[in-house]
Amino acid sequence: MSPTKVTKICCIGAGYVGGPTCAVIALKCPHIKVTIVDLNKARIDAWNSPDFKLPIYEPGLEDVVRKARGRNLFFSTDVDKAIQEAELIFVSVNTPTKKSGVGAGFAADLNYVELATRNIANVATSSKIVVEKSTVPCRTAESMRTILEANSKPNCRFDILSNPEFLAEGTAIQDLFKPDRVLIGSLQTPEGISACEALAEVYANWVPKERVLTVGLWSSELSKLAANAMLAQRISSVNALSAICEATGANIDEVAHAIGYDTRIGPKFLKASVGFGGSCFQKDILNLVYLSESCHLPEVAAYWRQVVEMNEYQKRRFSKRVVDTLFNTITGKRIAVLGFAFKADTGDTRESAAITLIKDFLSERAFVKVFDPQVQHDQIWMDLQEASPLVPLDHIKKHVSISGSALEACKNADAIVIATEWKEFKELDWEEIYKTMNKPAFLFDGRLLVDAAKLTKIGFKVTTIGRPSALPV
Ligand SMILES: NC(=O)c1ccc[n+]([C@@H]2O[C@H](COP(=O)([O-])OP(=O)(O)OC[C@H]3O[C@@H](n4cnc5c(N)ncnc54)[C@H](O)[C@@H]3O)[C@@H](O)[C@H]2O)c1
């Protein structure tokens, strides 16, 4: 069976994954027409904006879009037309954690995937390769096939592939240009293997052959959840060790450095922090917990759940350390929170540790000034409101303000909390900031970002994750 020659691709979902992923495909495959569609008109308008004010901030993305948009890359709200034209369709819609019903709080909400699949079935007039790009529970491809086959027109055949995305925000373009691997899962039938070859051929335009891994459908779906669970587990492990360091006088950076030298462990992803955030880790682990429970594996479920619980503990522990250090009360005190995004180099705030910290500070009736170089102000208000639904926004605004610079946020503050590892925070004029603060001037580094010894010399009382408070740094 010779694989379909892909000349037109449609991507349903113009978010953090669909947008960058398919923009890079368009850049690397000028012979393929790529149309990225979304129901959200404002998002599509932003992707099409004449001054390239794109809906997401991602280093290098604007350059990619500038090169390909209008050439072979298009953004549209005409979902049906793009589906009809394409031979291959990526489904890159959101799969959040279910908020109600069976599996609430754990299972993935597959409503968006189902609606997109039904849409394909309803409007397709020719055969399609349908690719799960969204992160989905194991065996979702089976449900998609059932929907597609039950609703398809004569002469329409649907082959379903799993092609999970491993990009990390902040480094998405780099990750897409040089992926560690591209994973494609298919049924091991002649048709499934042929569809897999068609997608592999698209990636072959820039990804070395040996980096394209082909596996069975269910292995591919599970590998995505497994990769995120293992990555998050490393952070929870190092964060658990950071608590031991604080209690014993060890230094978590030194411990991570020492263990990372073991080639079996490796140095990456061992940075202790105030807790991991982002739209994926927590959601995907909870999904794995749900899957384990559904498979009657309670011990396995408990094991993975602990990774999330440790993360919650780390955030709580950090807030408590702030209160304890500020003489057991922060009521009426001014706290500057530097960073609101869940990590540096993104404007994304989903599950950001900063949200939990500010919520904790508000419950202690502190005054908070936030500064983040990328996050939109509306987003900050929306997140704080969502975190404390019973508190009126007016009240939140009496206790929180958003500053235009780090310097402004820190002025007259009693304490500074570094919540996101933006490089620019490392390079601030700390001597100047120190002068403008109330004394004693406290600084809490939740990201192991600043030079604690240097800041201590200036006069700051520095508290760092994974280092004891009372001992010299
Ligand atoms: N954000 C990441 O870094 C990342 C990385 C790897 C995998 N993932 C996974 O990729 C998927 C998408 O994540 P995201 O961060 O891009 O989400 P997102 O919320 O940024 O984007 C999803 C988009 O899909 C659109 N959409 C939903 N249903 C639609 C429909 N029926 N028709 C057209 N458009 C529709 C929404 O309007 C939204 O713009 C999720 O499953 C996520 O777990 C995310």
Ligand SMILES: O=c1ccn([C@@H]2O[C@H](COP(=O)(O)OP(=O)(O)O[C@H]3O[C@H](CO)[C@@H](O)[C@H](O)[C@H]3O)[C@@H](O)[C@H]2O)c(=O)[nH]1
């Ligand atoms: O050593 C580390 C590394 C990361 N983090 C934090 O962990 C979170 C997640 O970071 P990262 O994984 O870099 O970003 P994401 O964009 O969430 O990417 C993860 O989630 C994506 C969505 O599934 C996957 O595609 C990626 O492979 C996976 O890294 C952030 O809050 C980081 O600050 C740490 O605290 N310590």
